Structure formats: structure tokens, C-alpha cells
Amino acid sequence: MALWSGRFEQSVDRFTQRFGASLEVDKKMYSQDIAGSIAHAKMLARQGVLSESDVERIEVGLLEIKHEIDLGRFKWDVNDEDIHMAVEGSLIDDIGAAGARLHTGRSRNDQVATDIRLLAKDLITSLLTENYSLRKVVLRAARKNFGTVMPGYTHMQHAQPVLFSHHLLAYFWMFTRDFKRLHDAFVAADANPLGSAALAGTTYPLDRHYTSELLGFDHPIPNSMDAVSDRDYLLDLEYACSVSMMHLSRLCEEIITWSTTEFGFITLSDSYSTGSSIMPQKKNPDFAELTRGKTGRVVGDLVSLLVTMKGLPLAYNKDLQECKEGAIDAADTLRDCMILMEGMIDTWEVHPRRMLEEASLGFTAATDVADYLAKRGIPFRKAHEIVGELVLYCEKHKVGLEDLTLEEFQQASPLFGKDIVGELDPEGIARARETYGGTGHDAVREQIREASKSLKRDRRQTKAILDKREAVRRQA
Numbered sequence: 042m043a044l045w046s047g048r049f050e051q052s053v054d055r056f057t058q059r060f061g062a063s064l065e066v067d068k069k070m071y072s073q074d075i076a077g078s079i080a081h082a083k084m085l086a087r088q089g090v091l092s093e094s095d096v097e098r099i100e101v102g103l104l105e106i107k108h109e110i111d112l113g114r115f116k117w118d119v120n121d122e123d124i125h126m127a128v129e130g131s132l133i134d135d136i137g138a139a140g141a142r143l144h145t146g147r148s149r150n151d152q153v154a155t156d157i158r159l160l161a162k163d164l165i166t167s168l169l170t171e172n173y174s175l176r177k178v179v180l181r182a183a184r185k186n187f188g189t190v191m192p193g194y195t196h197m198q199h200a201q202p203v204l205f206s207h208h209l210l211a212y213f214w215m216f217t218r219d220f221k222r223l224h225d226a227f228v229a230a231d232a233n234p235l236g237s238a239a240l241a242g243t244t245y246p247l248d249r250h251y252t253s254e255l256l257g258f259d260h261p262i263p264n265s266m267d268a269v270s271d272r273d274y275l276l277d278l279e280y281a282c283s284v285s286m287m288h289l290s291r292l293c294e295e296i297i298t299w300s301t302t303e304f305g306f307i308t309l310s311d312s313y314s315t316g317s318s319i320m321p322q323k324k325n326p327d328f329a330e331l332t333r334g335k336t337g338r339v340v341g342d343l344v345s346l347l348v349t350m351k352g353l354p355l356a357y358n359k360d361l362q363e364c365k366e367g368a369i370d371a372a373d374t375l376r377d378c379m380i381l382m383e384g385m386i387d388t389w390e391v392h393p394r395r396m397l398e399e400a401s402l403g404f405t406a407a408t409d410v411a412d413y414l415a416k417r418g419i420p421f422r423k424a425h426e427i428v429g430e431l432v433l434y435c436e437k438h439k440v441g442l443e444d445l446t447l448e449e450f451q452q453a454s455p456l457f458g459k460d461i462v463g464e465l466d467p468e469g470i471a472r473a474r475e476t477y478g479g480t481g482h483d484a485v486r487e488q489i490r491e492a493s494k495s496l497k498r499d500r501r502q503t504k505a506i507l508d509k510r511e512a513v514r515r516q517a
């Protein structure tokens with residue numbers, strides 16, 4: 042019989058029991074559940090609600106259960122609805138009456154909310170750590186390939202030559218914003234619902250500030266009804282994961298394109314590629330594709346929780362049981378995809394000659410040729426038109442701007458001089474864009490300095506979180 046079976050005359054149907062259970066998913070948060078119970082028990086002792094000896098027994102019993110689960114020796118009972126029932130039921134079996142006093146002034150509603158918040162904080166901490174490593178790898182690649190010029194694109198058409206490092210750093214900054222979003226989700230999760238009981242608080246003199254301190258929460262949540270029914274922090278987490286996956290997916294799309302025969306800008310290492318069962322020559326960027334594909338699932342996790350939450354009245358409703366799986370899935374998927382991306386970037390082979398070759402094709406110097414005229418007094422719009430006609434002329438004659446003679450240039454405008462040749466070199470073009478945030482060498486050097494500063498700042502933030510977690514564990 043379930044722990045709540047007092048007012049029931051029949052036990053639930055086998056099928057409905059399984060339908061209503063969340064034990065399988067909950068197993069991922071057994072250590073959080075046990076930590077929450079120990080904090081609750083310690084607080085009850087300090088407040089004189091439970092005796093010191095009961096709480097000692099409870100703590101020893103809970104730690105023993107944790108040990109058993111850690112080692113995979115714990116006997117899970119399929120009839121347990123969730124992790125809270127499984128742990129408490131086993132504690133009562135092990136230590137008897139003291140165990141049966143643990144649930145004083147507590148409900149599974151504040152218990153589950155506490156567990157998920159603790160779990161979310163742990164998941165986010167590992168995502169912050171991985172985000173940091175990924176950005177380190179991207180920054181390293183930007184430094185290593187400094188000077189390599191590639192075509193920059195708009196509309197997937199050759200636009201202007203850019204440094205490959207500049208292109209990579211664009212992703213660095215996307216991932217930097219992901220860090221902030223994840224960190225914000227951490228802050229949202231970092232509040233303590235324990236002590237809210239079922240929905241209204243309790244008549245026992247609970248000290249919610251003390252359990253907050255024991256569990257490492259920043260503060261107790263000020264409204265018990267909000268505390269048991271709020272899952273916004275999971276939405277924040279899933280949104281942060283979705284955006285980060287979207288960024289990874291965009292990079293994957295580029296990696297897939299760059300490694301085609303047509304582009305040939307990079308070759309992925311064998312360890313990040315797969316073959317074909319029929320075509321012996323194939324080397325496929327499966328893992329980049331899979332990351333792109335998994336993005337859909339993570340976005341689905343976000344949408345699914347939004348829809349679950351919509352229309353829920355206060356306070357706890359069983360619908361909320363559905364919120365865990367997607368959040369864990371989103372975080373696990375993002376973590377794996379970041380690890381994969383790090384390896385992919387760290388081991389790819391870059392082909393600078395191929396990139397440079399493409400960088401001058403497609404009239405990528407056209408803007409600089411127009412600027413050349415504009416700097417000599419022709420209004421830019423007019424210069425744009427002249428160079429547009431030159432490009433048309435080139436297309437008709439199937440040549441590039443660099444193939445034109447000085448006479449041909451001068452037919453378009455007498456202002457062209459011999460030095461126009463200097464404007465056509467893609468390396469020079471990329472180098473010349475020294476505006477802050479541009480692709481010029483000095484501008485990118487400055488960007489690299491800022492990137493490395495942002496990494497240091499974020500490492501300090503992650504370290505503060507890890508240090509606090511360590512301190513809380515040591516004190517426990």
C-alpha cells in the first residue's frame with residue numbers, strides 16, 4: 042500500500058499505478074531528494090520538532106540509502122510512485138518510527154519542487170563548465186588560424202573577404218550570451234521552496250532560512266503557493282538550452298557545408314565522421330547533422346513545458362510531474378552536443394588555400410573598388426553604380442575584377458589609377474576593415490583580447506558557484 046493509503050479502501054489499479062508514477066525519471070534526483078530530507082530533518086531538530094536522536098537515525102538511514110543507490114544495490118520497488126515515496130518508504134522499513142516522523146511539516150509538493158531546483162542548479166553548473174570549455178576551444182581555433190582569409194557570405198552569396206578567425210569569433214560571442222542565459226536560469230532556480238508544505242505553509246515552527254542555508258539556496262521563496270507551483274526556472278533553463286542548441290546547429294550547418302567537396306574549407310577528423318555501408322568513399326559529418334537534428338528535440342522540450350504550464354491553476358497539480366523529463370533531456374543533450382563540438386573543432390583540418398581561393402571569387406572586392414572611387418570624390422551611390430556596371434562587364438566577358446586592364450578600369454572611370462590593383466587582394470581587403478568589431482587584423486586582435494577577458498570573467502562566476510556548492514557539501 043502507498044504511504045498515503047489511509048483514506049483508501051482499495052489500492053490503485055496496476056495500470057494506473059504505472060501511469061501515475063514518475064519513479065524512472067525521478068531516479069536522476071535521488072541525491073537531491075536525500076539532501077533535501079536531511080536538511081529538513083536537521084531543521085526540525087533545531088526547532089525542537091523532532092528529537093536529536095530521531096534526526097541522527099534519520100540522517101544515518103538516509104545516507105545508507107544514498108550509498109546503496111550510488112552502488113546500484115538499492116532495491117527499487119515498482120510500486121513506489123516516485124523517488125520521495127521510494128526513499129521515505131525504505132527509510133521507514135530500515136529505522137521504523139523515527140523514519141515515519143521525517144515527513145512532519147512537509148509535503149511532496151514542496152519536496153519535489155526542492156529536488157528539481159537542486160537538480161536544475163547541478164545541471165546548469167555542468168552546462169556552464171562545458172560552455173566555458175567550448176568557448177576556450179573556439180578561441181584557440183581563432184588564434185591558431187589567425188590570418189586565414191575566407192569569403193564572408195550574405196544570402197549564401199560571396200560578399201566580402203573576412204578572417205576565418207573573425208567568423209569563428211562570431212560563434213564565440215553567441216556562446217558567451219548562452220553562458221549568461223544559463224547563468225540567469227541558475228539564479229532563477231536558486232531559491233528555496235522547502236517549508237511551503239502542500240501549498241499554505243505549516244503550523245510547525247519551520248525555519249526556512251536555515252534549510253536555505255543548509256541546501257545552498259540564496260533565499261527562501263516568499264510565497265508558499267508560488268513555491269510549490271513555479272517551474273519558470275525550468276523554462277529559463279530550456280530556453281537557454283534551446284538558444285544554445287540553435288547556435289550549435291547553425292555552426293553545424295556551416296561545418297557540414299564547409300566539408301563538402303564543393304567547399305573543401307575543412308576536413309573533419311575521422312573520429313568525428315562516419316562512413317557509408319554501401320559507398321566506400323563516403324565520409325559523412327553525421328555528428329554535426331545529429332547535433333542540428335537534436336536541436337529540434339530541445340526546442341520541443343521548451344514548447345512542451347510551456348504548454349503544460351499554460352492554464353494550470355494554483356497550486357500544485359499533477360501535470361507538474363511532466364516537467365522533469367524535458368528539462369533533464371534539454372540539459373543532457375546540450376551538454377553532449379557541446380562536448381562533441383569541442384572535439385570536432387579541436388581536431389578538424391583547415392584548408393587556408395582553398396578558403397583564400399574562394400575569397401576572391403564572386404567579385405568580393407567590389408565594395409572596396411567602389412570605396413576607392415568614393416574616396417576620390419565620387420559620391421558613393423554613383424561609385425556603386427559604376428562598379429556595378431564593371432561587374433556586369435566582367436560577367437559578360439567571364440573574367441574577374443582582377444583580370445581587368447587599367448584601360449578597362451579607366452573606361453569605367455578616369456579616376457582609377459594603377460594602385461587599384463592593391464584594392465583587389467582579398468587579404469588586403471579583410472585587413473583593411475579596422476573598425477571596432479570589424480575583420481581587420483588589429484580589430485580581430487582586440488576582439489580576441491576581449492574574448493579572453495570575458496572567458497576569465499565567466500570562469501570566476503562558475504568558480505564561485507562551484508566553491509559554494511563545495512562549501513555546502515562539506516558543511517552537510
Ligand code: ARG
Binds near residue numbers: 123153357359361362
Ligand atoms: N511525483 C510527484 C511529482 O513529480 C511528486 C509530488 C506529488 N504530489 C502529490 N500531491 N501528488 O510532481
